[in-house]
Amino acid sequence: METLILVIIGLVGAPLAGGLLAGLDRRVTAWFQSRQGPPIMQAFYDVAKLFGKEKMVVNQWQILCAWVYLVAAAASVALFFAQGDLLLVIFVQAIGAVFLVMGALSTKSPYAQVGAQRELIQVLAYEPILVLVFVGFYMVTGSFSIEAIWAQETPLLAKMPLLYLALGYALTIKLRKSPFDFSTSHHGHQELVKGVLTEYSGPYLGLIEIAHWYETILVLGLCALFWHTNVAWMALLLAATYMLEILVDNTMARMTWRWMIKRVWLLGMGMSVVNLIWLYAG
Amino acid sequence: MSNLLVLLILLPMAAAVVCYFVRSSSVRKLTVLATGGILTLASLGLLSQGTFAPIEVGSFLGIGSDFLVTVLDFVLLGVIFFYGYKHKSLLVQGFTLAQTVLLVWFEVVMVGHEAVPALMGDQLTLVMVLVISIIGSLICVFAIPYMKEHEEHLGLKKTRQPRFFFFMLLFLGAMNGLVLSNNILWMYFFFEVTTLCSFMLIGHDATEIATKNSIRALWMNAFGGLAFVVGMMLVYAHAGTLNISAMLALGPSGAMMVTGVAFLCLAGFTKAAQVPFQSWLLGAMVAPTPVSALLHSSTMVKAGVFVVLRFAPIYAGTFLSTGIALCGAFTFLSCAALGVGQSNGKKILAYSTVANLGLIICCAGINTPLALTAAIMLILFHAVSKSLLFLCVGTIEQAIGSRDIEDMRGLYGEHPRTALITIIGILSMMLPPFGVLLGKWMAIEASADSNLFVVVMLALGSALMVVYLARWAGSLMGTREPGASPESQPLLIRVPLMTLCLGAVVLSLTSPWFYNSMLAPWIGSAPFTVGFGSLESAHGTFVVVPLFLVLGLGLLYAVKAASGYRKVKIMPPYVSGVNSSADGTYVGPMNGDVPFSTGNLYLGELFAEPKLTPIFNALAVALIVLMLGGAL
Numbered sequence: 056m057e058t059l060i061l062v063i064i065g066l067v068g069a070p071l072a073g074g075l076l077a078g079l080d081r082r083v084t085a086w087f088q089s090r091q092g093p094p095i096m097q098a099f100y101d102v103a104k105l106f107g108k109e110k111m112v113v114n115q116w117q118i119l120c121a122w123v124y125l126v127a128a129a130a131s132v133a134l135f136f137a138q139g140d141l142l143l144v145i146f147v148q149a150i151g152a153v154f155l156v157m158g159a160l161s162t163k164s165p166y167a168q169v170g171a172q173r174e175l176i177q178v179l180a181y182e183p184i185l186v187l188v189f190v191g192f193y194m195v196t197g198s199f200s201i202e203a204i205w206a207q208e209t210p211l212l213a214k215m216p217l218l219y220l221a222l223g224y225a226l227t228i229k230l231r232k233s234p235f236d237f238s239t240s241h242h243g244h245q246e247l248v249k250g251v252l253t254e255y256s257g258p259y260l261g262l263i264e265i266a267h268w269y270e271t272i273l274v275l276g277l278c279a280l281f282w283h284t285n286v287a288w289m290a291l292l293l294a295a296t297y298m299l300e301i302l303v304d305n306t307m308a309r310m311t312w313r314w315m316i317k318r319v320w321l322l323g324m325g326m327s328v329v330n331l332i333w334l335y336a337g
Numbered sequence: 338m339s340n341l342l343v344l345l346i347l348l349p350m351a352a353a354v355v356c357y358f359v360r361s362s363s364v365r366k367l368t369v370l371a372t373g374g375i376l377t378l379a380s381l382g383l384l385s386q387g388t389f390a391p392i393e394v395g396s397f398l399g400i401g402s403d404f405l406v407t408v409l410d411f412v413l414l415g416v417i418f419f420y421g422y423k424h425k426s427l428l429v430q431g432f433t434l435a436q437t438v439l440l441v442w443f444e445v446v447m448v449g450h451e452a453v454p455a456l457m458g459d460q461l462t463l464v465m466v467l468v469i470s471i472i473g474s475l476i477c478v479f480a481i482p483y484m485k486e487h488e489e490h491l492g493l494k495k496t497r498q499p500r501f502f503f504f505m506l507l508f509l510g511a512m513n514g515l516v517l518s519n520n521i522l523w524m525y526f527f528f529e530v531t532t533l534c535s536f537m538l539i540g541h542d543a544t545e546i547a548t549k550n551s552i553r554a555l556w557m558n559a560f561g562g563l564a565f566v567v568g569m570m571l572v573y574a575h576a577g578t579l580n581i582s583a584m585l586a587l588g589p590s591g592a593m594m595v596t597g598v599a600f601l602c603l604a605g606f607t608k609a610a611q612v613p614f615q616s617w618l619l620g621a622m623v624a625p626t627p628v629s630a631l632l633h634s635s636t637m638v639k640a641g642v643f644v645v646l647r648f649a650p651i652y653a654g655t656f657l658s659t660g661i662a663l664c665g666a667f668t669f670l671s672c673a674a675l676g677v678g679q680s681n682g683k684k685i686l687a688y689s690t691v692a693n694l695g696l697i698i699c700c701a702g703i704n705t706p707l708a709l710t711a712a713i714m715l716i717l718f719h720a721v722s723k724s725l726l727f728l729c730v731g732t733i734e735q736a737i738g739s740r741d742i743e744d745m746r747g748l749y750g751e752h753p754r755t756a757l758i759t760i761i762g763i764l765s766m767m768l769p770p771f772g773v774l775l776g777k778w779m780a781i782e783a784s785a786d787s788n789l790f791v792v793v794m795l796a797l798g799s800a801l802m803v804v805y806l807a808r809w810a811g812s813l814m815g816t817r818e819p820g821a822s823p824e825s826q827p828l829l830i831r832v833p834l835m836t837l838c839l840g841a842v843v844l845s846l847t848s849p850w851f852y853n854s855m856l857a858p859w860i861g862s863a864p865f866t867v868g869f870g871s872l873e874s875a876h877g878t879f880v881v882v883p884l885f886l887v888l889g890l891g892l893l894y895a896v897k898a899a900s901g902y903r904k905v906k907i908m909p910p911y912v913s914g915v916n917s918s919a920d921g922t923y924v925g926p927m928n929g930d931v932p933f934s935t936g937n938l939y940l941g942e943l944f945a946e947p948k949l950t951p952i953f954n955a956l957a958v959a960l961i962v963l964m965l966g967g968a969l
Binding site: 112122134146156160163183200316 | 747749764767768769774778781782785789792793795796797799800801803804807808810811812814815816817875876877878879880884887888891892894895896898899900901902904905906907908909910911912913920921933935937938940942943
């Protein structure tokens with residue numbers, strides 16, 4: 056029963072929180088750039104507007120893929136709030152990522168095709184990191200399930216600081232922030248139009264936007280697990296992490312996929328492995 | 338009981354002889370269909386009777402069956418030597434001669450020839466018999482219309498199908514014999530029969546490249562056979578018995594025993610095409626597609642992983658076990674990486690097979706109850722999904738005349754049924770809640786206890802596989818013009834495809850019960866408990882049925898939403914506002930229509946096959962030497 060309530064909180068709360076965060080993100084970014092920025096609720100207005108638009112697609116696969124993306128993102132958040140298995144959470148989330156790419160590939164569009172290829176490379180970069188982070192959780196708690204983390208006395212950050220930094224790479228990629236935003240550039244001036252999202256429009260783009268909110272909350276939820284013992288510290292950790300993401304986003308130029316793969320695999324995996332060696336030795 | 342066993346091993350062999358000598362296509366068709374049906378029933382019958390203790394096999398026509406197997410062994414070695422001589426392959430001749438000499442010495446000097454119960458059936462055997470008999474039969478059925486069209490393409494004057502079906506059916510019988518063997522000499526005999534069958538089938542089209550690749554397969558597997566004989570001798574020298582279940586009962590005891598098993602595993606590696614032996618399986622892609630499907634899913638390579646798994650109790654807890662886990666994980670990673678650089682559909686499938694076999698072998702090496710469960714799950718689900726995908730590629734190839742995934746772009750437009758089944762097949766290889774992913778999930782969770790290198794290799798490899806499978810599935814989707822004519826498929830093509838496709842979904846859904854009835858009893862301490870259709874262990878929980886329900890309902894809704902697409906405005910893709918009236922072009926210089934095209938990114942600079950293969954082979958040889966040396 057308690058699990059069910061948590062799942063419902065997750066399913067309803069995550070998109071609301073994700074949307075708010077997207078609005079806040081724009082305000083903070085504007086503040087960095089000495090602008091005023093849109094209202095905090097702007098993300099919701101945008102999506103509401105998208106749902107009012109005419110339905111247009113290149114083919115029917117896009118409709119299917121947009122819906123499956125949303126369903127998978129919501130299911131992974133539900134599983135996360137049900138304190139399920141971390142590996143399973145990320146595999147369910149991968150369904151969404153894969154369908155988003157397949158929807159883009161189903162069109163003949165050159166922009167969507169390039170975006171889809173790049174999105175796959177992004178998956179290639181962040182997925183191994185996430186698996187290693189979960190192995191770190193396992194080394195500390197003896198289980199892959201989130202439930203086991205709550206039984207810990209001390210915050211996990213103390214035992215796996217490098218894994219948290221590695222997770223930061225995955226977070227940057229998943230949030231589609233510079234320097235790793237090359238599959239769906241969210242800055243208007245970049246050359247790829249909207250990459251993997253180019254051919255999604257109107258209500259279908261709205262679905263993808265909501266799914267993205269779910270995913271944002273999921274990845275931040277993973278970060279939150281590193282300081283589960285105290286809500287205040289957890290909030291502070293998340294706020295600091297997200298501020299850092301925005302700062303990086305605004306100070307870094309977008310890089311190529313080659314640069315990303317090398318950085319994330321060498322540095323990200325390197326840090327993860329070093330941290331895992333501590334845990335294996337300890 | 339023994340009638341069923343005779344059916345499973347001898348019926349396909351008898352049917353093979355019928356196919357070879359009765360040169361009528363309708364008799365052949367009937368024989369293959371009937372054999373497939375009886376094999377399916379017999380394997381299910383064996384399943385319903387459950388496991389059985391090792392049993393004796395009497396004599397045929399007054400000749401002791403053990404003696405018969407020995408005689409056939411030497412006949413077989415003679416045949417293989419003959420082909421080595423005919424094709425002037427010194428490697429084949431050398432490996433075969435060495436095998437013969439060692440085998441003579443073994444049979445004459447070493448073995449006491451006591452009576453050994455020849456056949457046994459534990460849960461591992463039963464699962465393998467199911468895979469071989471049902472999936473193998475479906476592939477043979479599919480081959481009936483496929484080979485007809487194949488020969489029409491080749492324009493042969495005289496059909497070679499009798500020979501083809503002879504070896505296909507013989508293969509099934511030999512595989513059933515292999516997995517049921519309790520006498521290690523019997524196992525060796527059937528092991529060698531599969532070598533011969535694969536050689537004949539790979540070289541079936543008798544083109545220059547087919548012959549070349551078949552000889553490579555033959556020498557590599559002859560090397561495996563030699564390793565098997567050496568392993569068998571060492572194990573016998575220590576254990577003093579040919580009885581496999583007696584050996585398993587001994588457990589890890591003594592360096593000679595473990596070294597012997599190390600050689601048996603090396604034989605398994607060659608058969609399962611582990612790096613550096615992967616080239617024979619990739620070369621086997623020149624064979625007609627049903628052969629590839631058979632080799633990759635229910636026979637040959639599964640014989641390799643079966644041998645490694647069969648002897649797992651003997652090397653539990655030894656360094657050899659770690660070595661096997663490392664070799665398997667390395668194969669998983671390296672072949673997943675090599676797959677990224679490929680655009681040939683069959684090659685992609687081949688690399689993904691080798692990678693998955695590596696994962697299975699890695700699980701055998703990790704050797705915990707959880708890992709062994711993962712290994713059998715992977716064997717079963719990989720067999721279903723991979724046979725389906727090979728048959729799909731065969732169907733597509735006959736429809737569009739290419740096996741390149743770039744040529745399959747938008748296949749849904751012309752061949753919706755085939756494209757849809759292929760997409761489902763690809764998804765069943767990589768996403769939850771399907772069985773292959775369930776196995777992968779178990780493998781990763783099991784590897785966390787094992788070894789840091791293994792974990793890292795598994796994490797990287799599984800991400801790499803997503804890349805090449807996802808882009809293939811996406812490319813198959815496309816626009817179907819209104820009023821396009823429906824796709825027609827011959828019945829004997831459609832039935833195997835639909836059965837395997839349904840099988841992939843239904844078996845995945847029922848995996849908790851499959852686990853409960855087949856795997857939990859096999860492994861002494863069951864790693865999972867089943868509750869609410871979920872598999873729960875101390876490591877974590879996979880919510881199989883709930884996930885099926887949630888994702889299934891979601892998918893249904895998505896399909897319903899997508900089926901209303903006629904009400905949605907269909908637009909041409911965005912090309913920066915310069916679309917021309919013709920589809921797939923934009924308005925270019927001089928107001929002319931310029932066609933555009935797109936292709937997948939194969940990341941050539943990172944994953945080029947010619948560049949990576951020598952490096953991977955060298956590393957793999959080093960790992961195998963480590964594995965064998967560490968056993969001493």
